[in-house]
Structures are given as C-alpha cells and as structure tokens.
Amino acid sequence: MDDPLDTMHLALEEARIAATRGEVPVGAVVSDAAGTIWAARGNEVELLDNPIAHAEFLALQKAAAAKGTRYLADCTLTVTLEPCALCAGAIAAYRIKKLIFAAYDAKSGAVEHGPRVFAHATTHHKPEIVGGVRESEASAMLKAFFEGLRS
Amino acid sequence: MDDPLDTMHLALEEARIAATRGEVPVGAVVSDAAGTIWAARGNEVELLDNPIAHAEFLALQKAAAAKGTRYLADCTLTVTLEPCALCAGAIAAYRIKKLIFAAYDAKSGAVEHGPRVFAHATTHHKPEIVGGVRESEASAMLKAFFEGLRS
Numbered sequence: 001m002d003d004p005l006d007t008m009h010l011a012l013e014e015a016r017i018a019a020t021r022g023e024v025p026v027g028a029v030v031s032d033a034a035g036t037i038w039a040a041r042g043n044e045v046e047l048l049d050n051p052i053a054h055a056e057f058l059a060l061q062k063a064a065a066a067k068g069t070r071y072l073a074d075c076t077l078t079v080t081l082e083p084c085a086l087c088a089g090a091i092a093a094y095r096i097k098k099l100i101f102a103a104y105d106a107k108s109g110a111v112e113h114g115p116r117v118f119a120h121a122t123t124h125h126k127p128e129i130v131g132g133v134r135e136s137e138a139s140a141m142l143k144a145f146f147e148g149l150r151s
Numbered sequence: 152m153d154d155p156l157d158t159m160h161l162a163l164e165e166a167r168i169a170a171t172r173g174e175v176p177v178g179a180v181v182s183d184a185a186g187t188i189w190a191a192r193g194n195e196v197e198l199l200d201n202p203i204a205h206a207e208f209l210a211l212q213k214a215a216a217a218k219g220t221r222y223l224a225d226c227t228l229t230v231t232l233e234p235c236a237l238c239a240g241a242i243a244a245y246r247i248k249k250l251i252f253a254a255y256d257a258k259s260g261a262v263e264h265g266p267r268v269f270a271h272a273t274t275h276h277k278p279e280i281v282g283g284v285r286e287s288e289a290s291a292m293l294k295a296f297f298e299g300l301r302s
Binding site: 049050051052061064070071084085086087088089090092093094095106107108110113114115116117120121122123124 | 200201202203212215221222235236237238239240241243244245246257258259261264265266267268271272273274275
C-alpha cells in the first residue's frame with residue numbers, strides 16, 4: 001500500500017480546516033517509514049498574508065525543524081494538490097524521498113504540468129512520485145471552495 | 152540603464168561576504184524604482200543549516216516583511232546567479248516586477264535552463280528578465296570558491 005499511515009486522510013483534514021478560514025483548501029503531511037508524522041499543515045496564505053505560505057512548503061519547513069536535520073531524505077510528503085514550482089523546488093532542496101499528491105493542477109502544478117521540475121536531466125533530486133491518490137475528494141473540496149467564492 | 156542603483160554591485164558584495172563564511176557566493180538585493188533597498192542578503196545555507204536559505208529567497212522574504220506588503224509588484228530582484236526552481240517560484244509568488252541576474256547556471260538554474268519556470272503558458276506571473284549583468288565577475292567568484300573547495 002502506498003500510504004500505510006493514511007497520510008492523505010490527514011492531509012485532507014488539514015485542507016478542510018484551512019477552508020474554514022477562507023484559505024484555498026490544501027493540506028500536507030510529512031511522515032517517515034517508522035510511522036512518525038513530522039508535520040501536518042494547511043494552506044496559510046491568507047492567515048499569514050504571505051503568498052509563499054503553501055501547505056506543503058510550511059510542512060517541509062516544520063518537519064526539518066522538528067527533526068533537526070537539514071534534509072528530509074527518509075520522508076514522504078503527502079499533499080492534496082500537485083505542488084507548484086516553489087514547492088517542487090523545496091521538495092528537491094529537502095531531498096524528499098517520496099511525493100504523494102491528490103488532485104492534479106493544470107494551472108499551477110509544476111510536477112506533471114508546466115515546468116515539470118523533476119523531469120529535467122539537470123534536476124538534483126527526483127523523488128518517487130505518486131499522483132492522483134484520493135484525487136476526487138481533493139478536487140471536490142477545491143471545486144466547492146471556488147464555487148463558494150463565485151456565489 | 153538597467154540598474155541605476157547599481158544593485159548588482161551590492162549583490163556582489165553580499166556574495167563576497169557569504170563566501171567568507173564558507174557559503175557558495177551568491178548575493179541578492181530587492182529594490183524599488185524610488186531608490187529604496189528593501190533587502191540585501193547573501194546565501195545562508197550553511198549558516199542556517201537550511202537547504203532553502205538561498206540569497207534571493209531570503210531577500211524576497213525580508214523585503215515583503217520590511218515593506219509590510221503581501222506582494223513585491225513594484226520591486227526588482229537583483230541576484231548574482233540565475234535562480235533555481237524554488238526561487239523562481241517565489242519570484243512569481245511575490246510578483247516581482249523585474250529580475251536581473253549575473254551568472255547563468257546550467258546546472259541548477261530554472262529561468263533560462265531546465266524547468267524554465269517563466270516560459271510556460273501556465274505561469275501566473277512573468278517578470279521582466281535581464282540575465283548576464285556583470286556575469287564575468289559573478290562567475291569568477293563562484294569558480295574561485297569551487298576551486299578552493301577542491302584544493
């Protein structure tokens with residue numbers, strides 16, 4: 001099983017919490033094979049008034065601080081939306097072992113779309129990548145959020 | 152003139168300071184058209200033991216905090232090395248108006264190489280880009296640093 005800790009369930013819960021604050025509902029979890037959850041964070045762009053406070057970016061920073069290590073080479077990042085260029089760059093910098101994401105993001109995604117950060121010969125680090133895990137739930141949450149904004 | 156404040160001179164000075172600490176010599180400055188320097192930072196990856204503490208990333212964060220604004224839409228980022236994917240993503244997120252860089256980075260650069268973050272139709276924001284400003288000085292500093300590591 002790709003996700004024995006059910007980290008995607010936790011990431012979706014973080015996304016749900018973020019949505020209640022008016023954030024775009026994205027959540028992320030950093031875990032290791034021993035079963036430790038090092039960080040679980042939701043999107044905080046509005047809360048912090050900071051355009052780089054993406055869920056997975058905050059989770060990566062928190063996990064490195066919590067572990068007290070420079071890299072997260074034994075860790076999995078689970079996130080409800082395909083990471084953007086900033087977050088994909090951070091995933092490479094922290095040397096994340098495995099990336100699991102839910103919804104694909106044709107607009108801002110930089111893993112399977114646009115810059116495809118890990119697809120170039122020059123990439124310093126390429127994690128294992130599993131996309132589309134519980135995609136329909138994550139997509140439904142995002143769709144409901146954006147429909148709510150328009151109504 | 153592309154750089155009336157001579158921000159590249161300041162960025163090169165930050166790079167030089169960083170090198171004295173054993174950092175890869177990269178420096179960055181965030182300025183605006185009114186002549187205010189909002190941030191000048193060097194690479195602090197070793198100092199902070201943090202793989203994302205790139206000069207331009209730190210300068211962007213500091214400038215947004217100093218200005219007290221979410222975006223840096225009226226600002227120029229001047230950096231001595233072509234930004235990586237992480238930093239290019241941050242440049243887009245902060246909506247930087249203009250990017251000036253010195254040395255090209257065929258290995259980790261993500262502006263003119265590899266992911267070419269701003270070259271895709273999906274990019275949310277594309278700054279004006281001027282590469283190669285005082286390239287030989289920045290490249291010589293980087294070359295001297297890496298030769299020193301090998302000797």
